[in-house]
Amino acid sequence: MTNDDLVLTVRPDLTDEALNELFTAAWPDHRTTAFEPLLARSLTWVALHRAGRLVGYVNVVGDGGAHAFVLDTTVHPDERRTGLGVRLVRAAAEEAQTLGAHWLHVDYEPELEAFYARCGFRPTAAGLMRL
Numbered sequence: 151m152t153n154d155d156l157v158l159t160v161r162p163d164l165t166d167e168a169l170n171e172l173f174t175a176a177w178p179d180h181r182t183t184a185f186e187p188l189l190a191r192s193l194t195w196v197a198l199h200r201a202g203r204l205v206g207y208v209n210v211v212g213d214g215g216a217h218a219f220v221l222d223t224t225v226h227p228d229e230r231r232t233g234l235g236v237r238l239v240r241a242a243a244e245e246a247q248t249l250g251a252h253w254l255h256v257d258y259e260p261e262l263e264a265f266y267a268r269c270g271f272r273p274t275a276a277g278l279m280r281l
Contacts, residue, residue, distance in 0.1 A: 157199045158237065160245050164189070164197060168204040176224045193218055193249055196241045198225075198234055205229045208238045210246050210254075218251035239269040 166185050173180040189195060191211065198206030205226040212218040220242060225235045243254050258266055
């Protein structure tokens with residue numbers, strides 16, 4: 151597969167069906183979700199389509215000011231390890247900056263540290279509370 155047939159889009163119309171199909175393929179424990187309410191509260195999102203099929207997605211939420219947060223970085227398993235995730239996150243970062251964010255945050259598991267470093271993030275001390 152080449153990147154020539156990929157289409158990257160900022161804030162495209164996405165259906166619950168397409169997002170749930172991607173998430174089910176990518177995340178074994180995924181449960182069908184209604185994404186419309188989530189996207190309605192998002193600062194932005196970025197999607198990658200190949201031949202009309204959703205193969206990548208990342209969401210960005212914001213605090214209405216300087217801070218934005220990357221959520222749900224997802225690449226279809228058939229498309230992983232090809233640079234698409236980095237491409238998604240970098241496009242999301244660029245769009246968040248255009249929309250006024252000065253800081254972009256992300257939480258991730260330790261095994262994803264190298265991936266997010268390639269995206270341009272650096273580790274920081276942070277706190278987390280499970281609710």
